Amino acid sequence: MPESPLLEGLNPQQRDAVSAGTGPHLILAGPGSGKTRVLTHRVAYLVQEMGVAPYRIMAVTFTNKAAREMQQRVERMLGGQELSGLSLGTFHALCARILRVEAENTPYTRDYVIFDTRDQLTAIKQAATQLNIDIKRFTPRSLLDGISAAKNEMLTPEVFADRVDSYFAEIVSRVYFAYQEILLGSNAMDFDDLLMQTVLLFQQYADVAAKYQRRYEHVLVDEFQDTNYAQYKLIHALAAPQNNLFAVGDPDQSIYAFRGADYRNVLRFQKDFPDARVILLEQNYRSTQTILDAATAVINVNTNRVPKRLFTGRGKGERIALYEAYDEDDEARHILNTILRLNEEGRYNPGECAIMYRTNAQSRPLEEAFRRAGVPYRLIGATRFYDRREIRDLLAYLRLIHNPDDSVSLERIINVPTRGIGERTLGELRAWAESIRLSPGRALLALLEGADAPFSPRSRRALEVFAGLLAHWQALAAAGRPPLPILDAVIDDTGLAAYLRDGSREGEDRWENVLSLRESAADYEHADLAEFLTQVALVSDVDVRDDNVDAPALLTLHSAKGLEFPVVFLCGLEEGTLPHLRSLEADAEGDPDALAEERRLLYVGITRAKDRLYLSYAFRRTRFGDSEPSLPSRFLQDVPPALLEGAPLAGASRAAQDSFARMTAWMDDLPRSHAARNTPSPPRFQPGMRVINPHFGEGVVIAARRYHDAEEVDVQFDRAGRKRIDGNFLEPLG
DNA sequence: TCTAACCAGATTTTT
DNA sequence: TCTGGTTAGA
Secondary structure (H helix, E strand, C coil), rough: CCCHHHCCCHHHHHHHCCCCCCCCEEEEECCCCCCHHHHHHHHHHHHCCCCCCCCCCCCCCCHHHHHHHHHHHHHHHHCCCCCCCCCCEEHHHHHHHHHHHHHCCCCCCCCEEECHHHHHHHHHHHHHCCCCCCCCCCCHHHHHHHHHHHHHHCCCHHHHCCCCHHHHHHHHHHHHHHHHHHHHCEEEEEEHHHHHHHHHHHHHHHHHHHHHHHHHCCCEEHHEEEEEEHHHHHHHHHHHHCCCEEEEEEECCCCCHHHHHHHHHHHHHHHHHCCEEEEECCCCCCCHHHHHHHHHHHHHHCCCCCCCEEEEEECCCCCCEEEEECCHHHHHHHHHHHHHHHHHHCCCCCCHEEEECCCHHHHHHHHHHHHHCCCEECCCCCCCCCHHHHHHHHHHHHHHHHCCCHHHHHHHCCCCCCCCCCCHHHHHHHHHHHHHHHHHHHHHHHHHHCCCCCCCCHHHHHHHHHHHHHHHHHHHHHCCCCCCHHHHHHHHHHHHHHHCCCCCCHHHHCCCHHHHHHHHHHHCCCCCHHHHHHHHCCCCCCCCCCCCCCCCEECCCHHCCCCCEEEEEEECCCEEEEEEEEHHHHHHHHHHHHHHHHHHHHHHHHCEEEEEEEEEEEEEEEEEEEHHHHHHHCHHHHHHHHHHHEECCCCCCCHHHHHHHHHHHHCCCCHHHHCCCCCCCCCCCCCCEEEEECCCCEEEEEEEECCEEEEEEEECCCCCCEEEEEHCCCCCCC
8 A cells, every 4th residue: 555645754653543544543642752743644644545524524622722733734734725624623612613503402592602710700609699608618619619520520400419418519509500590591601511511412412413423524632631521422422423533642641630631531432432442652752761761750650550661762861950949039040040051052042941830820930030130931821811800891891792691791891990880779780680580781771772670860870871882882793893893892982991091000001901902803803703702712822822932931830731842940849839739638638639640740741841851949938928948849759869960859758858847847937048058248239330231231220139149139221211130130330 | 889998818720 | 929808988
């Protein structure tokens, strides 16, 4: 058989997978083994060699960004052929589309909106309040987690109620009913509903299921280890009856159990499809053997897994650097200096480096260090654009226009900017709406038609003014105007610009954000509001970051999934941070899975590195605003010392850990300077000195003080204004 | 009804 | 340290 050019450059295992025939296939692959590459080639192969029409293929990726990249690569592989009709995207995006099309067979209309976590919490609070449940005792977050877990397991409120086995579950169950009522009344679905409703749709309407089964001849899934039960049911349903299912994953990289991902789907797959072919990809093309050995040593401690042997053709490589920092600032400085040094030595560009941490809060000292030094960086994912107040407000307007039943959005913005509709009037509106069995939004619109309502003249006037605006915007939407002019109408009619731009620096920032939202709305010139809103709800800005800047990336271990960098720094390797305190607590309560997942998280981090890996932990770390001593992560003890260079481990044994803890307990009471290990040197900078920084240019020193082993200097720059800078990044002039 | 001040509380990860 | 929620006062 003549070989397909699509198989060129692949190893035998990869070829085997790409060119596999029909039927169920499970590809179990280690990190850096070309999983995504195999999946991409497989899609191209189906089209080119097996003659499958693109619209008969569904390929599910973990992020929207991965989907975009895959689309581009496949098209390139097929010689620029346009692959329209290919169903490529995340589970959520694909489900959102199906639910829109099949709305008449669901409890929702096609104008439904998607509730994100913030909206969900608002709705949960509402539900709990209705039920007189004390949200101090049962936090909305914990209730939401309970409901979300139920939905991921495909448990409807009724089924869940039958399984209640604890007081907490009882509370969750009651809130679940009320919460679902609120969602339905608002014509809104949360993330979990998108999946669950789609599966329910298929279960309840065999003809609908059959339609999609006929359409999708091949179903491919990436990151299979991070699917939850609902997602598994979905692909199971879609792939039937031919079961041309191609699932790619690595159970050792399962890091989303907290949100319902269930690595047991791998086992389910093998049980449900006994004839499935399992193909292993074990060769690693990414990392040096040293890095792989460290990763293997860390992950091997986990029980209940299929051992994999990872090998690479890349050679041994350099040893892994371990650094014990004094505190998080010292750690940040050390990382920054290392990146600058690697750059000066001409070994790696800043853009080839990534700094990874467990929690978003850890980015702060890093950002500060970079800012002080005037070195640019790329912060990935942290404060999410769509999470900003002004953006959420504007989107709430758009959602309300699109779907007047969305009372969470209505209540969010009915008095933003303030327009005389306070808690009292709002309460009256709610009560009246309920009495005439309309959602508050629709009741509001009915007011314009002269509906009889028990409001004071003053309240009524305020409500009517707002209703008038809403009706006006809806008319724009109904006339088919694209998102941007509608958005502009909202901005103009509400006087949002004046409201936000209050003369403060933050005000200008907020306005800038509004302008960015306008920019993204401008991309939807030929789409309607529904499409724009869906996109906004399902595409995180993690997906849209700019890769083209030559600056180090700062990101959490979770968002590092699927990425690779020549140089990786893993910081904050301490007990309580990685593994996170929550998992230690869970472990103490007898749940070993939590710790195993933390370990996998570290495994993912280590295996992102191609050439150089730097590990660090701090001797003390600031938590909740004050600084406390910390212990090196237990995971560090699993890395063979022969692979490491740098600091000896302070907590090499359990006994040592205990004595370390005792020692640091009393050190905690000493002034900081006692614990600092660097002897102070005379200050280099005095007020009035002229100095220069490569990034900010020339300036004059305002003030300077010692700060551990470095100097913190306030400088008035001639052009860049006043900055606080690490003395290491200043040179005296003259 | 609105604003500002205060206080308490919480801090994992994200489609 | 920050955020959010509550309360008091205008």
